[in-house]
Amino acid sequence: MPTLEIKDLHASINGQPILKGVSLIIPQGEVHAIMGPNGSGKSTLAKVIAGHEDYEVTSGDVLMDGESILEMEVDERSRKGLFLAFQYPMEVPGVSIANFLRAAIQSRLPEGKELEVTEYYQQLYREMDRLGMDRSFTSRSVNEGFSGGEKKRNEILQMAMLKPRYAILDETDSGLDIDALKIVANGVNALRGPDLGILLITHYQRLLDHIVPDNVHVMANGRILRSGNKDLALELEQKGYDWILESAA
Amino acid sequence: MSVKNNEINIDREIGNFHYNLTPAHDAGYGLTEETIHFICDVKNEPDWIRELRLRALEVFRSKPLPTHWATEDLRNIDFDQIRYYIAPGTDVKRSWDEVPTEVKETFERLGIPESERKFLAGVEAQFDSEAVYSNIKKAVADQGVIFMGSTEALKEHPEIFRKWFGKVIPTGDNKFSALNSAVFSGGSFIYVPPGVKVKHPLQAYFRINSENFGQFERTLIIADEGSEVMYMEGCTAPKFETSTLHSAVVELVAMPRAKIQYITVQNWSSNVFNLVTKRGLALEEAEIKWIDCNIGSRLTMKYPGVVMKGRKARGEVISIALAGDGQHQDTGAKMIHAADETTSNIVSKSISIGKGRATYRGQVTVPRHLKGCKNNTECDALLINTDSRTDTYPAIIVRGLGNAAQHEASVSQVNAEQIFYMMQRGLTEAQAMSLAVNGFVNDLVRQFPMEYSVELKRLIDLEMEGSVG
Numbered sequence: 001m002p003t004l005e006i007k008d009l010h011a012s013i014n015g016q017p018i019l020k021g022v023s024l025i026i027p028q029g030e031v032h033a034i035m036g037p038n039g040s041g042k043s044t045l046a047k048v049i050a051g052h053e054d055y056e057v058t059s060g061d062v063l064m065d066g067e068s069i070l071e072m073e074v075d076e077r078s079r080k081g082l083f084l085a086f087q088y089p090m091e092v093p094g095v096s097i098a099n100f101l102r103a104a105i106q107s108r109l110p111e112g113k114e115l116e117v118t119e120y121y122q123q124l125y126r127e128m129d130r131l132g133m134d135r136s137f138t139s140r141s142v143n144e145g146f147s148g149g150e151k152k153r154n155e156i157l158q159m160a161m162l163k164p165r166y167a168i169l170d171e172t173d174s175g176l177d178i179d180a181l182k183i184v185a186n187g188v189n190a191l192r193g194p195d196l197g198i199l200l201i202t203h204y205q206r207l208l209d210h211i212v213p214d215n216v217h218v219m220a221n222g223r224i225l226r227s228g229n230k231d232l233a234l235e236l237e238q239k240g241y242d243w244i245l246e247s248a249a
Numbered sequence: 250m251s252v253k254n255n256e257i258n259i260d261r262e263i264g265n266f267h268y269n270l271t272p273a274h275d276a277g278y279g280l281t282e283e284t285i286h287f288i289c290d291v292k293n294e295p296d297w298i299r300e301l302r303l304r305a306l307e308v309f310r311s312k313p314l315p316t317h318w319a320t321e322d323l324r325n326i327d328f329d330q331i332r333y334y335i336a337p338g339t340d341v342k343r344s345w346d347e348v349p350t351e352v353k354e355t356f357e358r359l360g361i362p363e364s365e366r367k368f369l370a371g372v373e374a375q376f377d378s379e380a381v382y383s384n385i386k387k388a389v390a391d392q393g394v395i396f397m398g399s400t401e402a403l404k405e406h407p408e409i410f411r412k413w414f415g416k417v418i419p420t421g422d423n424k425f426s427a428l429n430s431a432v433f434s435g436g437s438f439i440y441v442p443p444g445v446k447v448k449h450p451l452q453a454y455f456r457i458n459s460e461n462f463g464q465f466e467r468t469l470i471i472a473d474e475g476s477e478v479m480y481m482e483g484c485t486a487p488k489f490e491t492s493t494l495h496s497a498v499v500e501l502v503a504m505p506r507a508k509i510q511y512i513t514v515q516n517w518s519s520n521v522f523n524l525v526t527k528r529g530l531a532l533e534e535a536e537i538k539w540i541d542c543n544i545g546s547r548l549t550m551k552y553p554g555v556v557m558k559g560r561k562a563r564g565e566v567i568s569i570a571l572a573g574d575g576q577h578q579d580t581g582a583k584m585i586h587a588a589d590e591t592t593s594n595i596v597s598k599s600i601s602i603g604k605g606r607a608t609y610r611g612q613v614t615v616p617r618h619l620k621g622c623k624n625n626t627e628c629d630a631l632l633i634n635t636d637s638r639t640d641t642y643p644a645i646i647v648r649g650l651g652n653a654a655q656h657e658a659s660v661s662q663v664n665a666e667q668i669f670y671m672m673q674r675g676l677t678e679a680q681a682m683s684l685a686v687n688g689f690v691n692d693l694v695r696q697f698p699m700e701y702s703v704e705l706k707r708l709i710d711l712e713m714e715g716s717v718g
Contacts (some may be wrong), residue, residue: 050673075681080493083673090670094688103684104674141688155551158674 001064002028004049004082004166009060011048018044020222021060026197028165033200033208035233036219037241040202043087045219046170050084051077064166081109083164085155086169094211096123097154100142101161108162128158131187148175149184156187167191168199171205181197185210205237218244264359265514266486267458268351272377273338276410278461279329282306285431288334292400292434297411298598305420305430312424320577324550324674328520331463331494333432336379341382341398346487352376359485361454367482368700369451371396375466378434378454385451393442394478396451399467402438405652409440413471414527417530417556419498425550426526429498436466436497441507450479450512450698457586463494470500472507479513481701486547488518492547495521501529501537505559505689508536512699516708517545517573526549528583531591540696543578544708552610557591564593569690569705572605572637573712581610582626586652588689590621597628600691601637602712609641617648617649624654631689632662633682633713677713 004026011019018041024031028241038044048055051063061068069077081083092100101124106115111212128137143151150174159167160219187212192198200213204249208216208230217224218241225244226232236244276287285306289299314323342348345362356362358373365372370387373396380398389396395406403410420430437453457464472478486493495517503509509529517523523546529537539553555564566582584593599607607630615622624647630639639660647654663685671681686709687694694702 011493040599050669052669074669075677076677078673080676086670086673090667092667092685092688094691095684100671100674100684103676103680107675107677107680162674 002165003063005063006045006049006198007061009045009048009062010058011044011055011134012058012177013055016224017058018055022219022222022224024199024224026166026199026218028148028197029194030214031192031198031200031211032215032217033190033202033213033233034217034224035202035205040220041222042219043170044083046168046201049168050074050082075107078162081165083159083162084166085152085159085167085169085172087174089143089155090153091144094127096139097142097157098138101158104152104158104162124161127157130160130190131157132183133157133218149177149180152180152184153187154185160187160191164196166199168196168201170201171203172200173202173204181207182210205233208233208235210227220245244249258573264518265488265650267487268355270337270351271459272335272459274334276332276334277711278332280306280331280333280432284333288432288434291334291336294403298403299520301415301420302431305427308421309424309427309431312421313425314424319550319579320548320638322577323445323522326492326494330461330491332459332461333463333465334434335377335459335462336434337376337381339381341380341383341401343382343631343679345382348382352381355456355458356382356454359454361458364452364700368449369452370447371451373437373453374455374456375435375464377459377462377464388451389447392445394445394447395438395440397438398434399438399469400434400468409471410438412502413469413502415500417502417528418498418526422526425496425524426498428495429467429526433463433465433467433498436468436499437476437480438468438649439470439480441472441478443474443504445473446475446477447479450481452483454480455482455484457493457495457505460489460548461491461493463496466497468499468527470509471502472504472509474504475506476504479512480699481698482513483509483514483516486518486521486608487657488643489520491520492519495525497525497527499525499527499691501527502537503531503537503562505533505535507532508538510538510540511553512540512701513542513698514708515541515543515549516704519547521546523549523551525549527551528554529564530556530558531562531564533588534561535559536563536565539567539582541566541580542697542705543568543570543580544712545575548577548579549577552581552583552612554585555593556585556587557593558587561590562588562590563591566595566597567693567696568597569693570597570599570607570660571709571712572599572601572607574603574605577608578607579608579610581608581612583611584613584624585670586613586615586619586622586624589619592623593692594624595626596626598631598691598693599628599639600631600633600686600689601639602633602635604638605685606638606640608639609643611643611645612662613645613647613650615647615649615654619649620651622647622652626654626656628658629689630660631686633658633686634690658711670715679713683710686713
């Protein structure tokens with residue numbers, strides 16, 4: 001089965017180790033959640049997998065369908081089918097969502113092939129309807145002046161359009177009220193399927209009420225301390241993280 | 250995307266070629282009284298022009314280089330190593346078929362005849378010192394619109410020419426306007442009769458072919474009462490090892506209620522010193538709008554201006570400057586309010602890449618005795634790399650109650666997180682940079698006619714491609 005495999009990954013920033021041996025296997029078709037206290041290295045893991053240049057991988061590997069992606073540029077990983085929904089999506093002033101996504105999709109087409117514009121807009125509008133986004137969104141500059149909820153919806157819209165094989169959702173629930181959370185969760189659930197592996201990074205259990213994971217991993221201090229099924233998340237909700245940290249120590 | 254890039258790679262070199270021609274007339278190196286007599290004799294000019302040129306030469310010699318405020322790089326211009334007049338010695342043709350083969354090929358490679366067929370009301374093509382082709386669509390000419398090279402106009406319409414020549418920009422305005430007045434040749438002459446609205450743009454294309462050559466065209470546009478005209482100019486030169494000088498003077502006159510739009514896309518090669526004086530005179534309720542885009546050259550110094558001399562006249566400068574590695578774009582605007590209720594607007598955006606430097610200089614003056622004048626100035630700079638540089642020198646002098654000025658400036662940097670975000674969606678670093686830069690200038694690019702905005706976007710993509718590595 002195709003997988004995104006993280007093998008004993010160590011990474012540091014400015015010489016400071018953050019990831020201290022993370023191992024995880026996310027098969028296509030499954031949703032894995034990583035939970036953990038602040039500063040546990042969850043977001044770092046997301047950025048390292050995506051290829052952020054601030055982080056140095058000191059050992060270990062990340063394999064997509066068996067192929068190491070660590071030597072690939074950020075954009076190459078993306079075109080191979082890796083998507084990161086950002087915790088803090090960046091603004092791109094003056095560039096409309098429609099043009100931005102068009103450029104992103106065009107970058108995936110084989111040389112010489114032009115994007116089919118009519119088809120593109122049909123698909124775009126369909127996905128926007130699903131996420132309850134107004135048509136006027138297409139002409140707004142990417143994330144500029146967006147509310148927290150709009151930014152997160154825009155991330156899921158891009159995910160829907162780019163059709164990744166593996167998606168990492170970094171704190172996609174942060175800054176959302178309950179209605180927005182439901183819309184975003186529905187959007188993600190609609191994309192679940194045998195061809196997509198999802199890694200959900202979250203601080204809170206509440207997202208997992210709406211996007212039910214196949215597996216839950218608890219991360220602290222740069223390591224995965226415990227893995228289990230969705231009940232582990234409920235246990236964490238009740239008992240907090242301390243008991244795991246203590247039992248690990 | 251990659252296919253588009255291939256197309257762009259061909260386009261990048263589009264201006265970088267030249268033909269070895271033996272010109273019929275070559276004034277030789279250096280500038281003396283003899284040079285001026287040579288030019289006047291070849292062009293068979295009237296005495297008043299000869300005298301004006303000789304006086305201008307004296308003014309040029311007497312004025313120091315403006316290095317007390319401008320860059321020291323000006324000292325690298327060797328005025329003795331420049332040829333001031335080179336011409337093929339043929340008449341201006343009305344048909345491309347009659348233009349000498351190499352010259353015709355030059356403009357075909359630059360796509361000029363094609364644009365002419367597609368969307369222009371008239372075209373003038375200048376090769377080194379003289380226009381080689383000039384044509385205006387019959388329907389436009391029938392309305393009484395005059396569009397020709399200034400060399401021809403001086404002969405055919407001396408009464409209008411002499412009335413306005415040097416009236417908006419006097420010889421002694423600055424050292425380079427004096428130089429232009431001494432050796433000017435070529436450039437466009439346009440007269441639009443009262444009430445005539447020219448629907449399609451008139452275009453001039455200025456091409457430098459010869460090495461160690463200076464191009465000094467002189468353009469004069471007069472829009473009579475209530476008329477409208479849009480003029481576009483483009484320019485290129487091959488990349489020679491030695492530096493080339495381009496020093497034009499452009500004067501616009503908008504009579505009451507007339508509208509003139511003047512669009513420039515400057516894409517000189519990186520060896521060109523581009524030192525240009527451009528100014529318009531706007532009478533009552535007239536509008537002059539400069540849309541100015543500077544992409545090429547080694548050093549550009551250009552501050553298009555509008556003198557608002559009639560009540561309710563309006564001046565506008567929209568400018569985009571892209572300063573690549575080793576380039577200095579020193580650009581801006583001058584707004585001289587000289588009547589009540591005049592309004593002016595300046596929007597300037599600059600992008601500095603690598604060690605490129607963009608400088609904005611603005612001058613806005615509203616004297617105390619005027620009422621109801623308004624100016625708005627916005628200048629935004631975008632820095633691509635950490636060693637890129639931008640400077641802003643706004644001088645806004647607004648006196649008197651009841652006049653208002655508003656000024657906003659910003660400097661921003663394309664940040665690494667923004668590029669990471671775009672790359673995570675699949676764009677290469679260069680594509681991400683291009684998109685960020687195009688986004689930055691997007692609201693201004695939209696003001697260009699469609700054909701030019703496409704070209705502009707392409708030129709920006711090109712510059713950005715070379716900037717990351």
